[in-house]
Amino acid sequence: MLKIDDLSKGFKNFKLDNVSFNLEPGYIMGFIGPNGAGKSTTIKLIMNLLKKDSGSIKIFGKDNVKHEKEIKDRIGFVYDSSYFYEDLSIKQMKNIIAPFYSKWSDNTFEMYVKRFELDPKQKIKKLSKGMKMKFSLAIALSHEADLIIMDEPTSGLDPVFRREILDVLYDIIQDENKSIFFSTHITTDLEKIADYITFINKGNIEFSKAKDDILESFSIVKGSPDLLDDDMRKNFIYIRETKVGFEGLTENITKVKSLTHDKVLIEKPSLEDIMVYTAGRK
Numbered sequence: 001m002l003k004i005d006d007l008s009k010g011f012k013n014f015k016l017d018n019v020s021f022n023l024e025p026g027y028i029m030g031f032i033g034p035n036g037a038g039k040s041t042t043i044k045l046i047m048n049l050l051k052k053d054s055g056s057i058k059i060f061g062k063d064n065v066k067h068e069k070e071i072k073d074r075i076g077f078v079y080d081s082s083y084f085y086e087d088l089s090i091k092q093m094k095n096i097i098a099p100f101y102s103k104w105s106d107n108t109f110e111m112y113v114k115r116f117e118l119d120p121k122q123k124i125k126k127l128s129k130g131m132k133m134k135f136s137l138a139i140a141l142s143h144e145a146d147l148i149i150m151d152e153p154t155s156g157l158d159p160v161f162r163r164e165i166l167d168v169l170y171d172i173i174q175d176e177n178k179s180i181f182f183s184t185h186i187t188t189d190l191e192k193i194a195d196y197i198t199f200i201n202k203g204n205i206e207f208s209k210a211k212d213d214i215l216e217s218f219s220i221v222k223g224s225p226d227l228l229d230d231d232m233r234k235n236f237i238y239i240r241e242t243k244v245g246f247e248g249l250t251e252n253i254t255k256v257k258s259l260t261h262d263k264v265l266i267e268k269p270s271l272e273d274i275m276v277y278t279a280g281r282k
């Protein structure tokens, strides 16, 4: 579906550095990372809204620039800021967008408009942020796209809207030939629906793996500060220390257990823990 190899793009104060990852058909991949890590830059490069310096982006096995028109016909794209004409109504805007897609379906669009409780006569400028996102999503889902790409689709949405959007995404993925790639800061959403997580930090991919493998491979360790000698420290990605104890993230729990003779408390980290500790690593 999506294959990115050694993708680089430099700005004055930032470099997206040899980014590589793959997304197979039938899966949802979450794209996470701190502010300014390079998520939107990567998505813009995928959508050919920015020009890469080097590397390759293949979508449906084809170069994303050479075959842009054909590829975009099969992509549903949801961008984080509104790109609609504010003075038009939902229906008028839809009428402008629909002819660009070879497989546009008014029936599907109307189904989503109903499901999202949108009024087709309402002007775009009168829609709330959540309603605009729903409208974007209705557009993205109404032309039988095989790949849905979204930049922070759930940001700023309340939990009820968010859950509904996650349900829609989950329904789409029941078709094993479709995939979804989306960036988000809301890692709990990914814990619910993502199959794969790609984590970018300062323009570099930290990991791109199955969510279950990620959650399985990391552990949070809590213990007394006197356990932290140099040997022990080497096993941690990040350690937060106070006078009374430490808390650290490790990928090497067997070694930590043997060094501490089980005198530590071990917990399973959330994706947020993994992201925060990995990003905080010195």
Ligand SMILES: Nc1ncnc2c1ncn2[C@@H]1O[C@H](COP(=O)(O)OP(=O)(O)OP(=O)(O)O)[C@@H](O)[C@H]1O
Residues within 6 Å of the ligand: 011, 012, 013, 014, 033, 034, 035, 036, 037, 038, 039, 040, 041, 042
């Ligand atoms: N057109 C541009 N010109 C110069 N620098 C840019 C440009 N676009 C992005 N950047 C810089 O590239 C870096 C990565 O930005 P990007 O928007 O990709 O991050 P992000 O991971 O999407 O962040 P956020 O989570 O805050 O949305 C930032 O330092 C940003 O200032």
